[in-house]
Amino acid sequence: MNIKLNQKKVYFASDFHLGAPNFEQSRLREEKIIKWLDEVSNDAAAIFLVGDIFDFWFEYDKVIPKGFIKFIAKISSLRDSGIPIFFFSGNHDLWLKDYFTNELKIPIYHQPIEITIEGKRFLIGHGDGLGPGDEFYKFLKRIFTNPFFKWLFKWLHPDIGIRIAHAWSGKSRLSNMEKQEDQFKGEEEWLWAYCKQIDQSKHFNYYVFGHRHLPLDLPVGKNSRYINLGEWVSQFTYAVFDSEGIQLKKFEQ
């Protein structure tokens, strides 16, 4: 895939966690995200939404979760105005299926993708389950993506299933806070390690991931960078790529 800038810019953001921790706070964040989308749509050649956009999402055969309708309407109208939108699933919304693709013509990516933007090579993905370690998460992901487990979950009434999912997500947030995941771990940043490992066999100019909830801009090899997009619960960070290169920014209203 190849994107040309044509004097425009490409925008990246991830980890909106819409729906968390409660309706009121999520609604405020949703309004902020919509303002950001309005602003970037003025010169966007493409917008990448790089996973954990929803704190929980599940597509039943005939039902989708309530909420986020303003956000969904906004990305739909941007798509209709001709801006390509690349929507990635994250570990919180890994059950995105074909609803957005069918309704909005917005593709969903469940794996990192390789893409060329204005001659630069990008590897873009949410980032969960990549690199060394994190065996417990990798084990959980195998369960959560198991067809039998998904089939079982589907038959729980959505009011019960979604309630369980929100309780689970809140619990994992607390345990992440206890593990002080908001601090830079140096050489133990496993997504950084993953980028360095990939770079030995296949070169990319930019590695763009979410998931870590910590905005990072780090060198990989001689002329590559690893960008982590941060999150939108408290930091409101995003990356912008133009003819000058890539830059992490904070959205201020």
Ligand SMILES: [Mn+2]
């Ligand atoms: Mn996340």
